[in-house]
Amino acid sequence: MMNLQTVRKYFKEHFNGEGSVYASPGRVNLIGEHTDYNGSFVFPGAIDKGMIAEIRKNGTDKVRAYAIDLDESAEFGLNEEDVPAQQWAKYIFGVCREIQKRGGQLEGFDTAFAGDVPLGAGMSSSAALESTYAFALNDMFNLGIDKFELARIGQSTEHNYVGVKCGIMDQFASIFGKAGHLIRLDTKSMEYDYFPFDPKGYKLVLLDTVVKHELASSAYNKRRESCETAARTIHDNGNPEVEFLRDATIEQLDAVKDKISEEDYMRAKYVIEETQRVYDVSEALEKGDYETVGDRMYKTHDGMSRLYEVSCEELDFLNEEAKKHGVTGSRVMGGGFGGCTINLVKEELYDSFIEEAKKSFKEKYGHEPKVYDVVISDGARKVE
Structure with a gap:
């Protein structure tokens, strides 16, 4: 996982002080490919690579975000018309908006994030980013949103703010992952089971x-x-x-x-x-x-x-x-x-x-x- 010290260092430099740190993983899918839109099963597992973010409330109605890997900053409000220009910032903005649409009360925060999920390799770096913020904001603002809804918030972010009509598997795996286990998810009923995956040797x-x-x-x-x-x-x-x-x-x-x-x-x-x-x-x-x-x-x-x-x-x-x-x-x-x-x-x-x-x-x-x-x-x- 991305170096915690690195994220803390950049957060301190940019925002002077410290916040809470959250992480979410990317995923692999062992079997069950092109099955999700056919109402069938997928078999993902969370992996030891992902996104890590430090976050702290800032007492304003603005989000100030810093993408460590890109060395880029963004600042945006929490209303629909405040959508940021940068593609990466749209993920964070989208998560905030989807939480608000579900009745979650948010306020401004400062955040710095980085990741070690290889981009474009099919390990869902975007779902890792969405899940990090959905999980973090739910925790920090005591919103009481259940894990399924956190996964759906990530999926809705893709649909409504990124323009990708993805299924639920990536966000689901990122939120529900469990060490030493794969998850068999029935995409029709949304029932899921953990299966042991600990291949010694x-x-x-x-x-x-x-x-x-x-x-x-x-x-x-x-x-x-x-x-x-x-x-x-x-x-x-x-x-x-x-x-x-x-x-x-x-x-x-x-x-x-x-x-x-x-x-x-x-x-x-x-x-x-x-x-x-x-x-x-x-x-x-x-x-x-x-x-x-x-x-x-x-x-x-x-x-x-x-x-x-x-x-x-x-x-x-x-x-x-x-x-x-x-x-x-x-x-x-x-x-x-x-x-x-x-x-x-x-x-x-x-x-x-x-x-x-x-x-x-x-x-x-x-x-x-x-x-x-x-x-x-x-x-x-x-x-x-």
Whole structure:
């Protein structure tokens, strides 16, 4: 986690004195990808990288914020028309506004923050930032907002102030994270369960391709439409219980194969199979069976690459490298079209795998992938 002393030092320099310190983590998602908008499951865990902020009430009606990593300051009021110009400040402003819309009484405060969640690597630095402030303001102003609502405040901030129509998973994981546990969240009912994740003898590591192909948002919307079309067609084919693809079986999908496009069929097949993989992984985690977990990760990658078509050449290359070096499980993590693979690696294979993957990736693509080791950790909290 970002150095506490650093944040304290900058806060003191900028605002003369000290406040309270809060932190929230980024997240990884072990399995359950492109399932959230299909009413299915996701399986995230909070990680040991995140955002940390020092905050103190300042007795005014203005927020004065300093972004340590960017060396930028912003000052803004708490009314709708006070929206700040800087993108990063919009996250803090949005959280304040969403709290106020829910009846929370806020006043001005000073804050400095920094983070060590790699930006653009799919570990949700923005959710970590939102969760830090939602948690902190709730605590400091004694607002009594429950944890679910804190996650929704972060999600609404994305929707209303950042312009990203995200699901709830990132903020949920950041608020509800628990060391040594992954969370299986049912995005339809919002019920959740903690599953033990303490793979003795294994490491969890992300390899970042450092590429982002410019397909993401239009491609995402197209896939969403495909899934909705398939679910509607199954529903109308005498299956009234099918509201989302998570409610459907492969047999029901096969029965409407001639009524939908081949593309819609492939997308739907991936989602239905991915839902089953989440169940398989749940069972495997309860038994401490990480070989099965790894096998399902590879199958998810295959599905995302072949059926959902959201992988890319660089991600497929890293997935093949993982197979070649005996890595237990590997798959593309996140929306796709670039970003990271998440890998479950036996400790004794770790060094050779990382070394070889970096070398062969550089030979082919001219740069090394970035490497991030992650440990499953606690969610939003007061530090001191």
